Amino acid sequence: MKKCVWMTCVLAVMLATASDGFARERKQRARKPRRQHMRKPADDFAMMATVLKLEGEAKQKLDAQIAAGAEALKEWEQGDGAKLKELMKAQREARKAKDAEKAKQLAAEMKPLRAAKTKLAADNKAKVMALLTDEQKAGWAGYKLRKDLQMRHFRRVKLSDEQAEQMQALCVEAAKTLPPANDPKQRKARADALKKLSADISEKVLTAEQREQMAKKPERKPKAAKKPRKPKAKKQPADEGEMGNPEW
Numbered sequence: 001m002k003k004c005v006w007m008t009c010v011l012a013v014m015l016a017t018a019s020d021g022f023a024r025e026r027k028q029r030a031r032k033p034r035r036q037h038m039r040k041p042a043d044d045f046a047m048m049a050t051v052l053k054l055e056g057e058a059k060q061k062l063d064a065q066i067a068a069g070a071e072a073l074k075e076w077e078q079g080d081g082a083k084l085k086e087l088m089k090a091q092r093e094a095r096k097a098k099d100a101e102k103a104k105q106l107a108a109e110m111k112p113l114r115a116a117k118t119k120l121a122a123d124n125k126a127k128v129m130a131l132l133t134d135e136q137k138a139g140w141a142g143y144k145l146r147k148d149l150q151m152r153h154f155r156r157v158k159l160s161d162e163q164a165e166q167m168q169a170l171c172v173e174a175a176k177t178l179p180p181a182n183d184p185k186q187r188k189a190r191a192d193a194l195k196k197l198s199a200d201i202s203e204k205v206l207t208a209e210q211r212e213q214m215a216k217k218p219e220r221k222p223k224a225a226k227k228p229r230k231p232k233a234k235k236q237p238a239d240e241g242e243m244g245n246p247e248w
Contacts, residue, residue, distance in 0.1 A: 007046050044144075045128055051143045052136050061131050069124035076120055084113045137184075142172030145197075157210040166205045170197065 045066050049059050087110045094102040125135070129137060147167050159167065174197045177185035202211055 048140060051129070052132070052139055054136075058131070062128065065124070065128050065131060069128070072120055072124065073117075076117055080113045083109055087113070117121065138172055138176055141175035141178075142168055145175050145178070146171040149194075149198065151200070154201070154206075154214070157206060157213055159205070162173055163205050167201055168199055 011049075045062070048054070049062055053061055087106050091103050091106040091110070094106060132140065146164075149171065154167075174193065178193050179190040181190060183190075202214065206214070
């Protein structure tokens, strides 16, 4: 009898443990993945060999420069990058303490560190682009432009492989004369050129059905109606007799 009771207890513990394990597993599966960080330049450069179909020595040189750039960035993160993090932390504390003078001083100290990182990225980009021919540079600029337009303007339509190639060709041609994005004086000219390019893509690449889909405004999900708050009942003063009632 004792043996049966003991085995029943053991079985109950095993079932409880297993149930707890399955519950944790379901929770882990149900968790939404963390939002991924924005793509880094090194990630884009890694796509370059595939997009431009680089092979042999050209691909080896590109891979070597990408690795060198990543190593330089790692060294910066371990040196000036670590200093920058400490200064940023100190600046947050200064702002919390409402010490404007200290926060301003820390901002001045951070400025050259950030500039060094910007220059490091720019130098690496220049070295990578120097490995490409003019035709390859145009192809890469067209690819970047196409991806940007697909994300900003054409993400509501699904393009076929043939349509993607047609869009790529239009973007490569447009990229040759597109004003740079970092020139404030040419901001309007760039916006006009991008608007024209989008219109050309819509007319020459998209189908009538896709154009109709693009013209429709995306439906917004209706907001859930807020439940009205119940008014709080005012407490009534208790009578003297009620005060002595143990149920109150």
